[in-house]
Amino acid sequence: MIGIAFKHEQKHNYIPANLLQPYMTLAKKHQVDLCIFSFMQIHQTRNTVEALVYSFKQDDLMHKTVPVPRVNIFRNASYIVDQGLIDRFLRLRKKNIRFINFPLYRQANKLDNYEHLNSHGQLKGHVPPAEILSFEGFASFIRQYGKVIIKPVYGSRGRGITIAEKDHAGYQVRQTSFKKYAAASRKISLPPQEIKSFFHEAFPRPASFLVQKWIPLKEFNGRPFDVRAVMQKNGKNKWQVTSRVARFAREKGEITNLSQGGEMVSVSKLPLKPYHRSMRQFCLEIAKAFETLYPWAAEMGIDLALDHHGKLWYIETNYCPEKSRWSTLFEIPFEYACYLHQKQGRGIMPGQ
Ligand SMILES: Nc1ncnc2c1ncn2[C@@H]1O[C@H](COP(=O)(O)OP(=O)(O)O)[C@@H](O)[C@H]1O
Ligand SMILES: [Mg+2]
Incomplete structure (x- = not known):
């Protein structure tokens, strides 16, 4: 049996039909049963879960409480920040219960x-050379490389990015917003004597950023x-x-x-x-x-x-x-899970 684990924000286990169908098709093709569940629903001590169980032979779905399968595909829509979930993932891993593609926040x-x-x-x-942001580091990177990029250590989607370069008059700085979908970036020209105060104002918590050599x-x-x-x-x-x-x-x-x-x-x-x-x-x-x-x-x-x-x-x-094609979304991860499932059935479990 292969597990398909969803991460639901709330404590419910509604699974959309458009996601069930592709997995049922693949289960039939690879002749394996499925256990479809919400990661939040795993019983803390018993390692069982209330799941939708699909039998490929009977081609039917049933609600059942079953042990969590050894090999599970985690639907990785966003990084997992909740420490409770991360601890649960690590605890299950120790018991050889694997979740493929479980994206821990620290991976970002x-x-x-x-x-x-x-x-x-x-x-x-x-x-590209990079280090945690400090004013001294920034100044030294600018001296060395002429142009640098400053970005959040845990950034994403191009938010909160600053690009700075030195020219004859001082510094040219461009900044994207921290908001979700930024309209345009901010452009600033600074004389050399203002760069330090600009820096401290722009980065009150520099340790959450990194400075990096700009690659043209x-x-x-x-x-x-x-x-x-x-x-x-x-x-x-x-x-x-x-x-x-x-x-x-x-x-x-x-x-x-x-x-x-x-x-x-x-x-x-x-x-x-x-x-x-x-x-x-x-x-x-x-x-x-x-x-x-x-x-x-x-x-x-x-x-x-x-x-x-x-x-x-x-x-x-x-x-x-982001994934869009059927094979990328469903088939390739499923085939990898089948590989692990077969290995595990023969008592060999590789690194995963
Ligand atoms: N060192 C660099 N030199 C030149 N361009 C860069 C550099 N780092 C990032 N970029 C540009 O900025 C974009 C966002 O940077 P990235 O590190 O991917 O952060 P994010 O997590 O916000 O996507 C990249 O897609 C690239 O276009
Ligand atoms: Mg990026």
């Missing part, structure tokens, strides 16, 4: 992730872009590149998040053929590196960039990447 820590990749020889030169992104038709690659573990227990899209910054913009006005274009529509192989290799190395840190993560969205010279740079990893 950009600095920890940079540090981890820097410990891998072949990736080290492809991680490769451009196409005068617009900079980066690439989001969705990586998934498949039914052969291998990482695969499931999709790759380029994201272009808006007109005169510098950051590529869609929520900051960025635009998506399929990588295959761009003249990037010479980079396909190296991008693929790069993403596979990154996915394998993170697998050692977060062995339950079977999918990730990797943001990478090409600079003006075509060199590859790592930007960040998102453990709740």
